[in-house]
Amino acid sequence: xxxxxxxxxxxxxxxxxxxxxxxxxxxxxxxxxxxxxxxxxxxxxxxxxxxxxxxxxxxxxxxxxxxxxxxxxxxxxxxxxxxxxxxxxxxxxxxxxxxxxxxxxxxxxxxxxxxxxxxxxxxxxxxxxxxxxxxxxxxxxxxxxxxxxxxxxxxxxxxxxxxxxxxxxxxxxxxxxxxxxxxxxxxxxxxxxxxxxxxxxxxxxxxxxxxxxxxxxxxxxxxxxxxxxxxxxxxxxxxxxxxxxxxxxxxxxxxxxxxxxxxxxxxxxxxxxxxxxxxxxxxxxxxxxxxxxxxxxxxxxxxxxxxxxxxxxxxxxxxxxxxxxxxxxxxxxxxxxxxxxxxxxxxxxxxxxxxxxxxxxxxxxxxxxxxxxxxxxxxxxxxxxxxxxxxxxxxxxxxxxxxxxxxxxxxxxxxxxxxxxxxxxxxxxxxxxxxxxxxxxxxxxxxxxxxxxxxxxxxxxxxxxxxxxxxxxxxxxxxxxxxxxxxxxxxxxxxxxxxxxxxxxxxxxxxxxxxxxxxxxxxxxxxxxxxxxxxxxxxxxxxxxxxxxxxxxxxxxxxxxxxxxxxxxxxxxxxxxxxxxxxx
Ligand code: DGT
Ligand code: CA
Ligand code: CA
Ligand code: ZN
Numbered sequence: 001x002x003x004x005x006x007x008x009x010x011x012x013x014x015x016x017x018x019x020x021x022x023x024x025x026x027x028x029x030x031x032x033x034x035x036x037x038x039x040x041x042x043x044x045x046x047x048x049x050x051x052x053x054x055x056x057x058x059x060x061x062x063x064x065x066x067x068x069x070x071x072x073x074x075x076x077x078x079x080x081x082x083x084x085x086x087x088x089x090x091x092x093x094x095x096x097x098x099x100x101x102x103x104x105x106x107x108x109x110x111x112x113x114x115x116x117x118x119x120x121x122x123x124x125x126x127x128x129x130x131x132x133x134x135x136x137x138x139x140x141x142x143x144x145x146x147x148x149x150x151x152x153x154x155x156x157x158x159x160x161x162x163x164x165x166x167x168x169x170x171x172x173x174x175x176x177x178x179x180x181x182x183x184x185x186x187x188x189x190x191x192x193x194x195x196x197x198x199x200x201x202x203x204x205x206x207x208x209x210x211x212x213x214x215x216x217x218x219x220x221x222x223x224x225x226x227x228x229x230x231x232x233x234x235x236x237x238x239x240x241x242x243x244x245x246x247x248x249x250x251x252x253x254x255x256x257x258x259x260x261x262x263x264x265x266x267x268x269x270x271x272x273x274x275x276x277x278x279x280x281x282x283x284x285x286x287x288x289x290x291x292x293x294x295x296x297x298x299x300x301x302x303x304x305x306x307x308x309x310x311x312x313x314x315x316x317x318x319x320x321x322x323x324x325x326x327x328x329x330x331x332x333x334x335x336x337x338x339x340x341x342x343x344x345x346x347x348x349x350x351x352x353x354x355x356x357x358x359x360x361x362x363x364x365x366x367x368x369x370x371x372x373x374x375x376x377x378x379x380x381x382x383x384x385x386x387x388x389x390x391x392x393x394x395x396x397x398x399x400x401x402x403x404x405x406x407x408x409x410x411x412x413x414x415x416x417x418x419x420x421x422x423x424x425x426x427x428x429x430x431x432x433x434x435x436x437x438x439x440x441x442x443x444x445x446x447x448x449x450x451x452x453x454x455x456x457x458x459x460x461x462x463x464x465x466x467x468x469x470x471x472x473x474x475x476x477x478x479x480x481x482x483x484x485x486x487x488x489x490x491x492x493x494x495x496x497x498x499x500x501x502x503x504x505x506x507x508x509x510x511x512x513x514x515x516x517x518x519x520x521x522x523x524x525x526x527x528x529x530x531x532x533x534x535x536x537x538x539x540x541x542x543x544x545x546x547x548x549x550x551x552x553x554x555x556x557x558x559x560x561x562x563x564x565x566x567x568x569x570x571x572x573x574x575x576x577x578x579x580x581x582x583x584x
Contacts, residue, residue, distance in 0.1 A: 011045050011052050014078055017087050018042035018071070023102055024090035026109035027116070040066045045075075047234060051287060053079060097123035105153040106146075114139065124154060162483050163201035164246065166549055167512035170195065172246060173205050176226055183220045186211055188258045192251075192265035196319045198552035200515045201482060205248040208265050210258030217252045257289055259304035264288035270324035271317070278312050278328065286312075320555040325523065339555035342548055344567045349378035350421070350444055350475065350507065350535020351544065355400055356381040357389040359540035362400070362416065363407055368541040370414040376570055378535070379404065380419040380444050383431035391423070394436060401439070415570055417441040421475060423448050426457075428464025430471060437470035442577040444507060444535065446475035447488070455489035462495050466504040472577050473533050474499070476509040476516040484513070492521065500528040503580050505565060508557075510550025511537045522557025531576065532559060534566045 022038035044066040045052065052075065055061055061072035074084045094116070101112045101124060115121035118139060119130055131151060136142045173191045181189060188210030194202050211217045218238045222230045226248075227240040237251045253261040264272060264287065279286035285294050290302030291311055301307040309316045314331040318339055321327040330336045351365050352358035358365070362379060369377035381400070382389040392400065397420075404416045422430040422445040430437075430445050437443065445465050453461070465471050477495070478487035499506055506525060509516045514537070517525065522532065534550040536543050554564055561567045565576055 009053055009079055009081070011048055014052055014075055015042045015045040017078060017084055018045065018074070020099060021074070021084075021087050021090060023099065023109055024087075024094065027094065027098070027113045028090070029113065037066075037068065037071065041071045049236070055079065095122040100124055101127065104150065104157050106149050107153065111141065114141065124157075128154065163203055164205075165482055165512050166195070166198060166200055166202060166515070166552075167546070168246075169202035169205050172226070172242065172248070173207060176205075176224060176248060177207060179224055179226070180207075180209070180217070180221060183224075184211070184217055186217065188255060190262060192262060193267060196266045197268065197322055198320055198549075198556060200512075200518055200553065205246065206265055207248065207250045208258070208262050209250065209252045210255040210261070211252055212255060214252040214254075218250070221250045253288075255303075257302045259306070259308055260286070260290040260302040261288045263305045263308055266319055266322065268323050271322035271328065274324055274328040275309075275312065275314070278314070278332070282312065284312070318555065320552060321558070323556070325558075337558045337560050340551060340559050340561050340564050340567065341555075342551045344561050345374075345534065345547060345551060345564075346569065347374045347376035347378065347417075347566055347573075348536050348538065348544055348547055349417075349419070349442070349473070349533050349566060350380050350509065351377060351538040352381050352421075353379060355392060355396060356386075357539060362403055363411070364541055365538070365544075366407055366411055366414050366416050368544050370411065372544060374414060376415040376417055376573070378417040378419045378442060378444075380421040380535070383420050383422045385423040385425070385431045386421075386448055391431070392420075394432070397436065397439075419443060421446060422471065424461055424465045426450050426453070426461065428461040428467075430465060430468060434470065438581070440470070441574065442472040443470060444473045444475040444533075445471045447479055451479060451485070451488045453488070455491055458488050459491040459494055462490070463498050466495075466498050466502045469581050469583055471504065472580055473505040473507050475507045475535070476514050476537075477506060478516050478518070478521065480514065480516050480518070482513045482515070487516075492524070496525050496528050496530065499525070499530050503531075503583070505531050505533045505576075507533050507535055508550050508554055509537050510534055510547050510553070511543070512546060512549050515549060515553050517553075517557075519553050519556035522554065522559060526558060526563060532564050534564060 018038050019042040022035045022042065025035045025038065044064065058072045058076045061067055061075055062069055074086050077084045098112065098116060101107055102109060115127065119135060121127050121130060130136055131147050136147050137144060173195055177189055180186060186209050190196065190208055192208045193206035195205055209217055214236055218233065221238055222233055222240065226242050228243040229241040231239040231241055239247060239249045241247050251261065251265060276286045279291060283294050284300065285292045291300045291308050292298060293300060301311055306316050315334055315336050317327050317331050317336065320339060321336065327336060348369060353360060353362045353365055366377055382391040384391045384393060401418060404418055408416055418441045420440050420443045422443050424430060424445050424447045462474065466474065478490060480487040506517060508522065532554065534547060534554065536546045538544045565573055568576065
């Protein structure tokens with residue numbers, strides 16, 4: 001069998017294809033028993049405790065419970081990296097969007113078939129149009145009530161499909177890990193998957209534990225107060241759903257397999273594929289159970305990730321970097337970046353106070369910054385033109401500056417920087433006259449309106465703003481709000497070039513529903529030699545701890561200490577801020 005296929009096809013991939021075959025057969029109107037064979041096989045494959053990619057041939061597949069000769073043939077095709085003929089034939093008979101219909105609560109294969117055959121419904125969108133036109137009522141088995149149920153089901157499905165923000169996933173998993181630890185005394189337990197990699201959004205929450213008493217840990221997991229519903233419960237893995245519909249998968253492995261399992265379930269899948277290729281080239285085999293000598297099947301190491309990377313001649317790859325963006329190559333050459341850490345951050349450079357729409361006074365914000373061990377905090381209340389957030393007039397500013405001067409003298413141990421969150425107008429201009437602008441230590445200019453402008457217009461707006469010597473930083477550059485608003489149209493490369501050319505700092509807005517710039521954009525921007533700034537956009541003291549999501553995003557964009565101005569001591573920070581004005 002060619003090596004490459006063994007690396008990529010997993011049991012879950014195979015189970016998914018078998019399940020789709022069952023659904024398509026049912027839509028086609030095949031007998032119950034025929035579809036049942038595929039559903040059963042899919043369930044079996046899902047629960048196997050070995051990788052099907054290790055199997056040597058069709059004969060061996062047939063030995064597995066619930067897998068007969070024709071399904072064995074289907075699986076063997078997939079394992080050899082070919083298309084499954086049966087799956088393909090079925091898919092060709094139906095529009096590709098039809099399968100999605102089955103995901104809607106209350107719409108099984110039978111109803112989907114009826115909708116497709118008698119009303120030509122090919123997708124969720126078609127169905128919504130049909131219901132709006134009341135085209136469903138006279139269909140046998142459907143009625144006015146069904147219409148409402150299906151509409152609700154569609155809404156539920158769409159909401160469900162949304163990925164969780166990292167903030168929600170992180171809070172839920174912390175609570176669960178904490179509770180499980182308290183109940184069982186587990187030492188080896190960690191989030192895995194995209195959550196451990198701290199992606200900006202999370203599909204489902206994966207948790208890994210290492211224990212000698214696996215069924216006991218699973219039992220406790222299913223009894224957690226958060227476990228509203230137990231979706232699956234086996235000896236080594238289980239899935240629960242919380243009351244608000246969030247799925248959490250737990251896997252428990254033997255303690256001495258914890259490292260290899262953690263590495264496997266942290267992903268990303270693409271990173272794992274690249275690492276496994278290196279293992280194979282060195283005569284090893286790497287899977288969730290450990291690193292093995294290929295020839296003898298002898299276990300080499302499995303207890304810790306460090307040992308595994310080490311044996312493969314690689315530097316330890318931080319989970320944030322495991323996205324197949326060149327990190328494996330760099331790890332081989334010993335050239336991985338030393339990504340920035342939370343301890344290196346000396347201040348937050350985007351916070352609000354009660355002067356505008358914040359919930360805490362300047363003093364409270366400053367004291368919280370001091371408590372967090374910061375050296376400085378950059379106050380950036382909204383500027384004049386943002387009426388909805390009662391942007392500050394020149395008179396307000398005078399009062400604010402006096403208060404800051406007073407607090408800076410009185411508090412000690414923390415420096416409050418005079419900043420402003422300026423609004424970038426449609427023509428790229430910002431609030432206030434130059435004499436006023438000159439009095440700020442720094443400014444963060446952001447787009448707060450006119451989101452629908454064309455790509456050219458948005459790009460020009462930003463370019464003009466960056467040419468302004470008083471604009472030190474551009475705030476939340478792309479304007480996205482996760483699950484709510486797409487980024488506006490923008491020629492990012494041109495904007496990045498201009499930021500580098502003008503010495504404009506780019507913000508990494510650390511509020512979890514923004515995380516803007518996002519990791520991929522930071523990764524691109526960093527090649528231009530741009531400097532970045534972290535700001536929480538805190539509207540209360542409680543928000544200030546959100547900085548850690550910004551730090552994670554910066555790390556995912558490969559930023560090191562030197563790339564982030566928040567790691568600079570105050571005098572150096574002020575020097576950087578002053579540099580742009582000096583271009584006047
Ligand atoms: P998500 O949940 O969509 O935010 O993304 P992940 O990365 O958490 O993905 P998930 O939950 O499907 O799987 C968790 C980890 O398990 C994944 O990062 C790597 C590993 N894994 C899952 N499926 C496969 C697979 O088919 N092949 C390989 N090599 N690894 C897999
Ligand atoms: Ca996941
Ligand atoms: Ca998962
Ligand atoms: Zn703000």
